[in-house]
Amino acid sequence: MSAAPELADRPVRVALIGAPNAGKTTLFNALTGSSAKVGNYPGVTVERREGALRHGERDVRVLDLPGTYSIVGETPDEQIVEKVLAGRLAGEAELDGIVAVVDATTLRRGLGLVRELLARGVPTALVLTMIDEVRARGGKLEPAKLSALLGIPVLGVVGHRGVGMDPLYRILPEPWRWSKPVDLPPAPDAAARFAWVDEVCRKVGAEALEPDTRTDRIDRVLLHPLAGVAVFGLVMLLLFQSIFSWAVPAMDAIDGGVGELARLSRALLPAGWLTDLWTDGVLAGVGSVLVFLPQIVILFTFIHLLNDLGYMARAAFVVDRVMGWVGLQGRSFVPLLSCYACAVPGIMATRTISSPRERLATILVAPFMTCSARLPVYTLLIAAFVPAATHFGVVGQQGLVLFGLYLLGAATAFTSAALLGSTLLKGTPSVFYMELPPYRWPTARLLARQVWHSARAFLKRAGTMILATSIVLWGLLSFPRAAPDPARSPAQEARANLEASAAARLGHAIEPAIAPLGFDWKIGVGLIASLAAREVIVATLAQTYAVESKNDFNGLRDALRADVDPRTGRHVFSLPVALALMVFFVFALQCTSTIVVMARETGSWRWPALAFGYMLTLAWTASFLTYRIASAFG
Amino acid sequence: MAEAIPLLALAVGRTARIAEPLPGTEIPRRLADLGFVPGTELSIVRRAPFGDPLELEIRGYRLCLRAEQVESLRVLP
Numbered sequence: 001m002s003a004a005p006e007l008a009d010r011p012v013r014v015a016l017i018g019a020p021n022a023g024k025t026t027l028f029n030a031l032t033g034s035s036a037k038v039g040n041y042p043g044v045t046v047e048r049r050e051g052a053l054r055h056g057e058r059d060v061r062v063l064d065l066p067g068t069y070s071i072v073g074e075t076p077d078e079q080i081v082e083k084v085l086a087g088r089l090a091g092e093a094e095l096d097g098i099v100a101v102v103d104a105t106t107l108r109r110g111l112g113l114v115r116e117l118l119a120r121g122v123p124t125a126l127v128l129t130m131i132d133e134v135r136a137r138g139g140k141l142e143p144a145k146l147s148a149l150l151g152i153p154v155l156g157v158v159g160h161r162g163v164g165m166d167p168l169y170r171i172l173p174e175p176w177r178w179s180k181p182v183d184l185p186p187a188p189d190a191a192a193r194f195a196w197v198d199e200v201c202r203k204v205g206a207e208a209l210e211p212d213t214r215t216d217r218i219d220r221v222l223l224h225p226l227a228g229v230a231v232f233g234l235v236m237l238l239l240f241q242s243i244f245s246w247a248v249p250a251m252d253a254i255d256g257g258v259g260e261l262a263r264l265s266r267a268l269l270p271a272g273w274l275t276d277l278w279t280d281g282v283l284a285g286v287g288s289v290l291v292f293l294p295q296i297v298i299l300f301t302f303i304h305l306l307n308d309l310g311y312m313a314r315a316a317f318v319v320d321r322v323m324g325w326v327g328l329q330g331r332s333f334v335p336l337l338s339c340y341a342c343a344v345p346g347i348m349a350t351r352t353i354s355s356p357r358e359r360l361a362t363i364l365v366a367p368f369m370t371c372s373a374r375l376p377v378y379t380l381l382i383a384a385f386v387p388a389a390t391h392f393g394v395v396g397q398q399g400l401v402l403f404g405l406y407l408l409g410a411a412t413a414f415t416s417a418a419l420l421g422s423t424l425l426k427g428t429p430s431v432f433y434m435e436l437p438p439y440r441w442p443t444a445r446l447l448a449r450q451v452w453h454s455a456r457a458f459l460k461r462a463g464t465m466i467l468a469t470s471i472v473l474w475g476l477l478s479f480p481r482a483a484p485d486p487a488r489s490p491a492q493e494a495r496a497n498l499e500a501s502a503a504a505r506l507g508h509a510i511e512p513a514i515a516p517l518g519f520d521w522k523i524g525v526g527l528i529a530s531l532a533a534r535e536v537i538v539a540t541l542a543q544t545y546a547v548e549s550k551n552d553f554n555g556l557r558d559a560l561r562a563d564v565d566p567r568t569g570r571h572v573f574s575l576p577v578a579l580a581l582m583v584f585f586v587f588a589l590q591c592t593s594t595i596v597v598m599a600r601e602t603g604s605w606r607w608p609a610l611a612f613g614y615m616l617t618l619a620w621t622a623s624f625l626t627y628r629i630a631s632a633f634g
Numbered sequence: 635m636a637e638a639i640p641l642l643a644l645a646v647g648r649t650a651r652i653a654e655p656l657p658g659t660e661i662p663r664r665l666a667d668l669g670f671v672p673g674t675e676l677s678i679v680r681r682a683p684f685g686d687p688l689e690l691e692i693r694g695y696r697l698c699l700r701a702e703q704v705e706s707l708r709v710l711p
Binding site for chain 2: 070073105106107109113189190191194195197208219223224225226228229313317318319320321431432433434435436
């Protein structure tokens with residue numbers, strides 16, 4: 001065992017290890033306060049959390065290991081735990097001590113993991129969380145008695161209230177002084193381990209606790225075959241409604257604020273490309289990052305609130321079978337539902353899926369769900385080219401097309417999930433464990449902190465990248481410029497500049513590839529511009545057609561209808577072209593923000609590259625078929 | 635002594651003991667790590683509204699697992 005002196009000038013390193021839901025993270029937060037640094041272990045998507053605390057003379061670094069039921073296994077989480085404990089993870093210094101965190105109400109399971117840890121020879125202490133719950137449910141667990149039996153320090157705490165933390169602060173800085181475990185008989189397998197656990201529990205008097213009757217009563221309603229499904233539907237409807245419409249005022253305010261700032265800048269600064277860079281590049285880019293925040297904050301408030309209440313696990317329990325049909329899990333439901341608003345918060349929400357295979361599958365199909373940025377594109381094209389006929393007296397043709405587009409997206413997402421699960425992701429480990437935690441009232445402070453963490457993670461990890469790409473796209477759309485001509489109106493000037501830009505050249509360059517879909521180079525430019533955000537194609541088309549204001553919906557609609565190709569003398573846009581373009585938007589991953597978030601969440605550019613590729617292939621093929629079939633029907 | 639039956643055949647709410655696995659088979663390691671070892675008492679608390687997963691009670695705690703994960707388990711009612 002390491003002695004104290006060599007430690008004098010380096011921090012003490014301690015790791016928290018325990019099962020999911022053992023209260024490990026609550027304990028970690030209570031110990032380290034706001035000092036936590038969140039990152040990733042190199043090369044994997046496993047989150048690495050480390051915090052620091054100072055006690056007396058010493059700095060203590062606390063590492064919060066991923067939740068695990070065992071210290072051997074095949075999921076990335078389990079492998080990280082195994083390697084860190086063995087001191088075999090590159091860049092991770094050896095541990096001075098291990099703090100096993102066990103939920104006191106599940107001692108007869110949790111001690112199995114402790115038994116594995118004791119065999120490793122590293123100083124170990126045991127923290128029993130939720131010790132108040134044991135007493136409330138008629139148990140009489142004495143940490144001191146358990147400590148005498150095991151030999152190691154055992155402390156009881158109530159992490160979220162900070163009860164019992166002082167003794168832990170006292171012992172944490174000096175693991176080498178912790179008492180050593182008693183001599184234990186070898187336990188070659190799980191049966192032997194749990195036979196030992198049962199014996200310890202008998203000696204310490206940790207009998208079965210009275211059931212948590214309140215949780216039982218609530219569950220009888222919330223998990224009832226009929227009432228349970230109804231409640232699930234209502235909660236999801238509320239969540240959907242909130243991200244879809246409650247976020248709109250805040251998003252409009254951000255849009256308006258950024259627009260106002262741009263106008264002000266234009267009024268104050270001399271005209272020129274530097275001013276354009278500031279207003280159309282930087283300000284618009286910052287706006288395109290900030291505009292995600294309302295949805296992210298609302299969605300994560302909901303998710304953390306439901307999670308802290310204990311309902312998230314129940315929702316997953318209710319819907320698991322349905323999601324299982326396409327190779328996903330109950331926990332995939334909320335992220336996919338969120339994608340109807342926007343895939344960015346949706347993909348971030350997949351963190352709640354602990355199984356690697358289902359998490360990746362959910363991320364990869366998330367962009368197929370019809371996000372709200374597609375809606376302006378659909379609305380414009382449907383209004384312009386789908387006749388407003390009514391069938392059977394009530395079913396509007398335009399609404400029917402819109403509904404069909406939504407359905408097509410969802411159907412593709414589920415089909416792809418099933419295909420991915422049985423092909424590409426076949427070797428990725430899949431685990432399913434779920435506990436239905438007792439219902440608890442969440443605390444506002446914890447909730448606020450969790451939401452803040454999610455928002456900050458988005459701004460830090462994805463925001464900068466999204467800002468950079470939107471500036472690059474602005475550059476492509478703005479340079480080189482046309483020679484100024486005072487005879488032209490501002491709208492004509494804007495069109496001339498766009499036609500001279502690198503993006504227009506790219507549009508011409510890709511024209512042969514998109515001509516089979518019925519698209520000309522102007523749509524090509526729109527497709528390139530829409531990489532910044534799908535709805536941008538509407539503004540770009542407005543610029544291409546020199547419509548005076550991008551808010552002039554009817555003007556743009558009429559311009560699209562009237563446009564004639566000078567070479568062929570035929571209309572550029574027609575119903576088949578509009579349908580093909582909308583189908584293209586159903587499938588294509590036309591969104592750099594989604595690509596960036598996908599890369600951040602999967603820890604590599606391989607997955608977004610793959611998703612972009614297969615979604616583009618699918619988009620092209622489906623558009624081509626749509627165009628041909630619709631043209632044939634004339 | 636009662637015959638061992640598949641866990642999935644056990645009625646909801648009834649308690650049984652995990653039986654020794656059939657010769658040539660073993661209890662999956664992931665389940666064993668959770669304390670699913672022969673002789674341990676367990677019961678099915680409820681099934682999800684659509685029939686799967688199951689909520690099980692074992693060793694004084696509750697855990698949800700899919701039916702396919704526990705279909706190899708045999709119990710003595």
